[in-house]
Amino acid sequence: MGLLDYLRSPGGAGKGSASVAKERLQILVAHDRAARDRPSYLPRLQQEILAVIRKYVEVDNDAVSVHYEQEDRHEILELNIVLPDPESRA
Amino acid sequence: MARTIVITSGKGGVGKTTTAAAMAMGLAQRGQRTAVIDFDVGLRNLDLIMGCERRVVYDFANVINGEANLNQALIRDKRCEHLSILPASQTRDKEALTQEGVGQVLDELGKTYDYIVCDSPAGIEHGAVMAMFFADDAVVVTNPEVSSVRDSDRMLGILASKSRRALENDEPIREFLLLTRYSPERVARGEMLGVEDVQEILSLNLLSVIPESMAVLNASNAGNPVILDHESDAGQAYADMVARYLGEERPMHFLEPERKGLFSRFFRG
Ligand SMILES: Nc1ncnc2c1ncn2[C@@H]1O[C@H](COP(=O)(O)OP(=O)(O)OP(=O)(O)O)[C@@H](O)[C@H]1O
């Protein structure tokens, strides 16, 4: 690599834009793959559950997380709801 | 029974038609009876790359609509007796290809051909889905560049969920990677994703690496599939591809930057 290339490359020594491309792709592709196996109703389901919980408790927007997994013969839908600390509720 | 091969990519302009023409010609030259079909409704191009554009009378949609029979629409290649081309229609009606119609044409071709190569349009819409639906094998054409790699991965998802084999729980489509427009010099300088990088992300069986080459433009100008240019790097890389597809083992070529001495510059022009 010439001196000019060295100065131009974003990550400094030995790191051309290709390595940035690879890192971004790895994250993006993993994200795409996880998303494409999920049923499309999940985001709405998540919003509605959040709305129901909020009727009873004050929770953050990200209090409900939905995790979906597909195994050979069955699917697992995992809901995780984080309620606020009892003290802060008081 | 014929094997149906789809040449697909998601992203446009990556080299699908170039590849379909080269692969079909390569298979036919090895004595395999081969038909190559253009699925790019409205943007017919395969006939140009194959150099038979002036011999088009009927097209794929005419056959599906019963306006012509298959033999009237198939164009027999003048260079290779085992090769026929079925051109796309120039209609604006994107739904011209029905799943039933495509299936019937493939079945009929399957009686007389060994391989049916389907040149897919870009995108993930109807035409692309029709091109891959009946596939036994898929060649995923990818450029070493972020959006192309991402689209290839999306295409793999579609092959695994929307194809006939997926829907009927049949043995899955055999998927192959073809890396095209590769520039070893730029990879060496860290400017372009290398073959290992792309492999690490897509983890597919690699058929060949086709270098970025002037020979491709020359070939399309002349209407000769680039595989017929035996002297050229791209032509040889496509010949390797066909050989590997048919099960031959060959070392990968054109992965290292060419040492450009004055001498080779002088002779290669
Ligand atoms: N290895 C290569 N070296 C140089 N140029 C290439 C190479 N492969 C393809 N090209 C050029 O890239 C352009 C697009 O190629 P091609 O038509 O085969 O792509 P495509 O994927 O079929 O496009 P579309 O998605 O529009 O159908 C053409 O101009 C072609 O000459």
Ligand SMILES: [Mg+2]
């Ligand atoms: Mg094309």
